[in-house]
Amino acid sequence: MKGESAEGGDRGTILTWTERHRGMYERATRHPFILSIRGGTVDISSFKRWLSQDYIFVRKFVPFLASVLLKTSKESNDTSDMEIILGGMAALHDEISWFKKEASKWNISLFDIAPQNANKEYCRFLESLTNSEVSYTVAITALWAIEAIYQESFSLCLEEGSMTPSELLETCQRWGNTGFKEYCLSHKRIANRQLEQASEDELKQAEEAFLRILEYEVGFWNMSDGDA
Numbered sequence: 001m002k003g004e005s006a007e008g009g010d011r012g013t014i015l016t017w018t019e020r021h022r023g024m025y026e027r028a029t030r031h032p033f034i035l036s037i038r039g040g041t042v043d044i045s046s047f048k049r050w051l052s053q054d055y056i057f058v059r060k061f062v063p064f065l066a067s068v069l070l071k072t073s074k075e076s077n078d079t080s081d082m083e084i085i086l087g088g089m090a091a092l093h094d095e096i097s098w099f100k101k102e103a104s105k106w107n108i109s110l111f112d113i114a115p116q117n118a119n120k121e122y123c124r125f126l127e128s129l130t131n132s133e134v135s136y137t138v139a140i141t142a143l144w145a146i147e148a149i150y151q152e153s154f155s156l157c158l159e160e161g162s163m164t165p166s167e168l169l170e171t172c173q174r175w176g177n178t179g180f181k182e183y184c185l186s187h188k189r190i191a192n193r194q195l196e197q198a199s200e201d202e203l204k205q206a207e208e209a210f211l212r213i214l215e216y217e218v219g220f221w222n223m224s225d226g227d228a
């Protein structure tokens, strides 16, 4: 049986999986740290801890995204995929500059930060995904999950009625803006298309990667609490 028809009719495999793992998906996208930003009660030292750890993560995300770009060029049948991933690379360049600017705003030195365990484990997993044996289908599914969790989380902090502190609005807009949402939807479309053609084994690997990312993201948010 092939991916989408086996997994999700014409609704897309991703939707089937987010429904199947709804509890875990919500733990990743509605974490207490995010809800504390949204509710205006966030502890600024938690925010700073998250910011410094995320800078480390984002630097490790660069080779991962480069590996997806390489896989796109080798394994994708749709030439527009490459432009989408390339756009992501350009945005990542901006993101690194943004982290530096934001860190100096909060008086954080990014040079002497030690990665916490949860971050190290997540980065190791990212690195494992760069392996040439990991297929484009698994890699693009992982990319979708990593980006979509941030997009959904931070867009919650911009919803009407949220009490996000004004000094954190720029952070929330970085991942909660509509352009980033569109970018995530592009990944979702590509992932669903790839999953539709995938073998049972590849589907299993992609779902497993999705679940591991949900766990790592929850662990990552937990670090903001000083929970390494």
Ligand SMILES: Cc1ncc(CN)c(N)n1
Pocket (backbone or CB within 6 Å): 054, 057, 058, 061, 146, 147, 150, 217, 220
């Ligand atoms: C941990 C984590 N996950 C996702 C993203 C969004 N690129 C991020 N910056 N950091």
